[in-house]
Amino acid sequence: MTDTAVLLPGTGSDDVFIRSVFTVPLTAAGVTLVAPEPVPGPDLGHRHRLSLDAAFDAHGPVLAGGISFGAHLAAEWACAHPSRCAGLLLALPAWHGSPVDCPASVAARHSASLVQRDGLDATLASAAADVPTWLADELSRAWRRHGSGLVDSLLAAADRPAPTLGQLAALDIPVGIAAVRDDPLHPASVAAQWAAAIPGAELRSLSFADFGADRSALGRAAVEAWQASAANAKAGPPSR
Structure with a gap:
């Protein structure tokens, strides 16, 4: 299991928020968090993907992920470079494929x-x-x-397509997905669609009130889901 996670922020967000969500649960899991600062502007997504490439060059396959737009980018990178990604932590995916009117x-x-x-x-x-x-x-x-x-x-962020469900279905790594049940901007139904599409993915959910009371609750949900996905993959398919 990888010991380095590179997690990307959502739309208009930053590395400070990523650390508030993921530092505690990743530390408990024995994983070091790398939270790249956003490079604002039209190349935001490209620059975030470059930070994932740099982390792979430095550490080998890494646990990638993020929140909302950051989750989209991490999954996009994993689909494009499956050998570089050891797993995914995906919090609050907002759409799949074209954003249209999401x-x-x-x-x-x-x-x-x-x-x-x-x-x-x-x-x-x-x-x-x-x-x-x-x-x-x-x-x-x-x-x-x-x-x-x-x-x-x-x-x-608003105009960038996320991976399609077909692309997500080709992933073969442990994936943990976290949803906030009553978040109107990141429907839990979208997270459920991602989880259903990705083989072996695990989904955990929490309320917006729980998230507001403790930002790390979202990260803990994603990490627990990823750990469950990894454990299931290690155990292999059930015997018949």
Whole structure:
């Protein structure tokens, strides 16, 4: 089992949030977390994939994954380079294939247009009125870190296709998927579709209230699912 995990942030998010979600559960599993900083702009996805390539060059096959857009990118990389990926930790996948009018994609495009029209401060103030305080604080920190590249970062994530269910079905590695049951932007039904498509994948879910009370609860769900998937793969198919 790999001892290095490279995990990527979601749309407009950052490595700080990744660490808040995954550091504790990965440490408990004996895995070292690498959380690359986002490089804001239209090449956001490409730069994140380069960080996965660099980790493979340094460590050999790694456990890859992320949250939302980061989960999409990690799965995309695993599908393209199966020998480089030892497993996947996928939290809150938002769509498969083309984003079309998926809620998270629509929300990212809407946020980008508001930042362009009204500016960052006004957009954050509006967003804060509709989300819990902890999430408003996360958005404020991460979006300000993206700076002038925020709009391009949001659009890069919103418009990028995720792997199709057919591509996911070709994966042959341990995969843990975590869903938040009542997250409207990342429907639990999408996570269930990913889990059903990937052979041997395990799915765990939690409530948004649990996630809000303890960010690491999401990471713990993904890690536990991955460990179960790895254990099942090691045990092999049941005897008949």
